[in-house]
Amino acid sequence: MISCILKTKTKILIAFLFALTVSFGAYAQGGSEQAEVAKEGVVPGATQGADAGGSSADPAVVDAGATLFKNNCAVCHSAGSDVVVGPGLQGVTERRSEAWLLKWIKNSQALIQSGDADAVAVYNQFNKQAMPSFAFSDDEVKSILAYVQSGQGAAAAAPAPAEGVEGATPGENVGTEAIGAVGNYLDIVLVVLIVVLIVLVVTLLLITSLLKNYLNKNRQLDEYDSEVVNQRFDFSKIYKSKAVRTLVVLIFVVVLLDLTIDKVMGIGIQQGYQPKQPIAFSHKLHAGDHQINCNYCHTTVYKGKSASIPSANICMNCHSQIKKESPEIQKIYRAIERNKPIEWVRIHNLPDLAYFNHSQHTQVGGVECQTCHGPIQEMEVVSQYAPLTMGWCIDCHRETPLNTEGNAYYDNLVKLHEQSSKGAFTVASNGGAECSKCHY
Ligand code: HEC
Ligand code: HEC
Ligand code: HEC
Ligand code: HEC
Ligand code: HEC
Numbered sequence: 397m398i399s400c401i402l403k404t405k406t407k408i409l410i411a412f413l414f415a416l417t418v419s420f421g422a423y424a425q426g427g428s429e430q431a432e433v434a435k436e437g438v439v440p441g442a443t444q445g446a447d448a449g450g451s452s453a454d455p456a457v458v459d460a461g462a463t464l465f466k467n468n469c470a471v472c473h474s475a476g477s478d479v480v481v482g483p484g485l486q487g488v489t490e491r492r493s494e495a496w497l498l499k500w501i502k503n504s505q506a507l508i509q510s511g512d513a514d515a516v517a518v519y520n521q522f523n524k525q526a527m528p529s530f531a532f533s534d535d536e537v538k539s540i541l542a543y544v545q546s547g548q549g550a551a552a553a554a555p556a557p558a559e560g561v562e563g564a565t566p567g568e569n570v571g572t573e574a575i576g577a578v579g580n581y582l583d584i585v586l587v588v589l590i591v592v593l594i595v596l597v598v599t600l601l602l603i604t605s606l607l608k609n610y611l612n613k614n615r616q617l618d619e620y621d622s623e624v625v626n627q628r629f630d631f632s633k634i635y636k637s638k639a640v641r642t643l644v645v646l647i648f649v650v651v652l653l654d655l656t657i658d659k660v661m662g663i664g665i666q667q668g669y670q671p672k673q674p675i676a677f678s679h680k681l682h683a684g685d686h687q688i689n690c691n692y693c694h695t696t697v698y699k700g701k702s703a704s705i706p707s708a709n710i711c712m713n714c715h716s717q718i719k720k721e722s723p724e725i726q727k728i729y730r731a732i733e734r735n736k737p738i739e740w741v742r743i744h745n746l747p748d749l750a751y752f753n754h755s756q757h758t759q760v761g762g763v764e765c766q767t768c769h770g771p772i773q774e775m776e777v778v779s780q781y782a783p784l785t786m787g788w789c790i791d792c793h794r795e796t797p798l799n800t801e802g803n804a805y806y807d808n809l810v811k812l813h814e815q816s817s818k819g820a821f822t823v824a825s826n827g828g829a830e831c832s833k834c835h836y
C-alpha cells in the first residue's frame with residue numbers, strides 16, 4: 397500500500413523536476429542570448445562638448461570649429477603637429493590653399509582620383525588610408541580651419557588626441573545599458589528561480605528522510621513495506637517510467653519538427669535574415685556617420701564577381717589608432733595575433749546553381765548598392781533586405797532599361813530592338829531573362 401503511494405509520488409516528482417529542468421533550460425538560453433545581444437549592440441554618436449575659450453579671430457566661429465573638430469576629426473587628427481591616424485593639422489592652412497582644403501575635407505577620395513599631386517602625395521604618405529568624407533557646408537569647414545589656425549588646439553595638442561579617443565567611451569553606452577538592464581533583470585529572475593528550485597528539492601529530500609525515520613522507528617513494518625521505505629534511489633525506475641518516456645518522445649518530436657521547419661525555410665527565402673556577428677561592427681557608424689566608402693572595405697565590389705568581406709588588416713588601417721581600448725576592437729587584435737580571420741556570419745547567399753556578378757551590376761549597370769541591399773548605411777546590424785529569389789532578379793531585368801549611352805557595342809542592338817518592339821531596351825531585352833545567363 398505504502399509502496400504504491402510512494403511510487404506514484406516519485407513519478408510525479410520526477411516528471412515535475414524534469415519538466416522544470418527542460419523549461420528552465422530553454423528559458424536560460426533565451427535569457428542569456430538576449431543579454432548577449434544587448435551587450436553586442438553599439439550605440440554610436442558620442443558627443444563631446446567644446447571647451448575651447450575665446451580667441452583672436454572670431455571667437456564664435458572658432459568655437460563652432462572646435463566643436464566640429466572634436467566630434468569629427470579628433471579621432472584621427474591632432475590640432476598640433478602629432479600624427480594620430482592622419483597628420484597633425486597645425487600649419488595646414490599655410491601648406492594648402494583654402495579651396496584645396498574645402499575639396500579635400502568634403503571628399504578626399506574625389507580629389508585623389510582627380511590626380512591632384514598634393515592629394516596623391518599625402519594619401520601615399522599615409523599608406524593610402526582613406527579619410528572619410530564630410531557633408532559640411534563651406535562655412536563649417538572654414539570654422540574648423542579657423543580653429544586649427546587659431547592655435548588653440550595646438551596648445552592642448554598632447555592631451556587632445558588621447559581625449560578624443562578615450563572621451564568617447566563613457567557617454568556612449570547609454571542605450572546599450574538600457575537594453576543590458578533588461579538582460580540583467582532576466583538573469584536575476586533566472587538565478588532566483590534556480591535557487592528556489594534547489595531549496596524545494598532539498599526540502600523534499602528532508603521530508604522524505606524524516607518520513608523514513610518516522611516510519612522505521614514508530615511503525616511496525618512488514619518486510620515488504622520496510623524494503624520499500626528503505627530502498628535506494630533507483631534510476632532504472634525513471635527510465636521505465638511512462639511519464640518520463642512520453643516526455644522524452646515529445647521533446648524529441650518537437651526538436652525534430654523545429655529543425656525541419658528551419659531547414660525548409662533555409663532552402664527558400666531568407667529575407668530579413670540578421671545573424672549575430674562576432675564583432676559588433678556597425679555599418680551605420682562606419683558607412684553612415686563616418687561616410688567610409690563601401691569599396692574601401694568591400695574592395696572587389698566594382699571589379700569582381702564577389703564583393704568580398706574585409707580582412708582584419710583593413711580594420712587595422714584605422715583601429716591601430718582608433719578606440720584601441722574598446723573590447724570590440726580588442727577582438728580584431730586577437731584575431732590578428734592568432735592569425736585567424738574574423739568569423740563573420742554570411743548573410744546573403746545564393747545557391748550554387750545561380751550566377752551573380754557584382755561588377756556587372758555596380759560598375760557596368762550602375763545599380764546602387766542600396767537598390768539590392770537596402771539602407772545599409774543606417775543598419776547597426778546588417779540584415780538581408782531583398783528576397784534574392786529568381787523572380788526578384790528577373791523582375792528587375794524586365795523593368796530596368798540598359799545603360800547604352802555612349803557605348804558603341806549596343807548601337808546596333810538598340811536599333812534592332814526599336815524595329816521589333818516599342819518597349820524600352822531593358823536588361824531582359826538584351827537576354828537578361830535567358831536561363832543560361834544565370835544558370836550554367
Ligand atoms: C578616420 C580617420 C580620419 C578622420 C576622422 C579625419 N581624417 Fe583627415 N586625414 C586622415 C588621413 C589618414 C589623412 C592622410 C591622407 C590620407 O591617407 O588620405 C588625412 C589628411 C587630412 C588632411 C590633409 C593634411 C595635409 O597635410 O595635406 C586634412 C586637411 C584633413 N585630413 C582634415 C581633416 C578634417 C578637418 C577632419 C574632420 C572634419 C578630418 N580630417 C577627419 C584621416 C582622417
Ligand atoms: C569599414 C568597413 C566597411 C564599410 C565601409 C562597409 N562595410 Fe559592408 N561589411 C563590412 C564587414 C566587416 C561586414 C561583415 C560583418 C557584417 O555583416 O556586419 C560587412 C557586411 C556587409 C554586407 C553583408 C554581407 C553578407 O554576409 O552577406 C553587405 C550587403 C554590405 N556589407 C554592404 C555594404 C555597403 C552597401 C556599404 C556602403 C554603404 C558597406 N557595406 C560599407 C565592412 C564594411
Ligand atoms: C577608415 C577608418 C575605419 C576603418 C577602416 C574601420 N573603422 Fe571601425 N571605427 C572607425 C571610427 C572613426 C569609429 C568611431 C570611433 C569613436 O566612436 O570614437 C569606429 C568604431 C568602431 C567600433 C566601435 C568601437 C566602440 O567600442 O565604440 C567597432 C566595433 C569597429 N569600429 C569595428 C571595425 C571593424 C571590425 C573594422 C574592419 C572591418 C573597422 N572597424 C574598420 C573607423 C574605422
Ligand atoms: C543587383 C543587386 C546587387 C547590387 C547592386 C549589389 N549587390 Fe551585393 N549582393 C547581391 C547578391 C545577389 C549577393 C549574394 C551573392 C552570392 O551569394 O553569390 C550579394 C552579396 C554581397 C556581399 C556578401 C559577399 C559576397 O560577395 O557574396 C557583400 C559584402 C555585398 N553584396 C556588398 C555590396 C556592395 C558594397 C554593393 C555596392 C557597391 C553591392 N553589394 C551591390 C546583390 C547586389
Ligand atoms: C535592381 C535591378 C537588378 C536586380 C535586382 C538584378 N539585376 Fe542583374 N542586371 C541588372 C542590370 C541593370 C544589368 C545590366 C548590366 C549591363 O549594363 O550590362 C544586369 C545584368 C545581369 C546579367 C548579365 C546579363 C547579360 O545580358 O549579360 C546577369 C547574369 C545578371 N544580371 C544576373 C542577376 C541575378 C542572378 C540576379 C539576382 C540574384 C540579378 N541579376 C538581379 C539589374 C539587376
Ligand code: HEC
Nearest residue numbers: 664746747750784785786789790828829830831833834835
Ligand atoms: C536573372 C537571373 C536568372 C534567370 C534569367 C533565370 N534564373 Fe533560375 N534562378 C535564379 C536564381 C537567383 C535562383 C535561386 C533562387 C532561390 O534560391 O530562391 C534560381 C533558381 C532556379 C531553379 C531552382 C529553383 C529552386 O526552387 O531551387 C530552377 C529550376 C531555375 N532557376 C530554372 C530557371 C530556368 C528554366 C530559367 C529560364 C527560363 C531560369 N531559371 C532563368 C536566377 C535566374
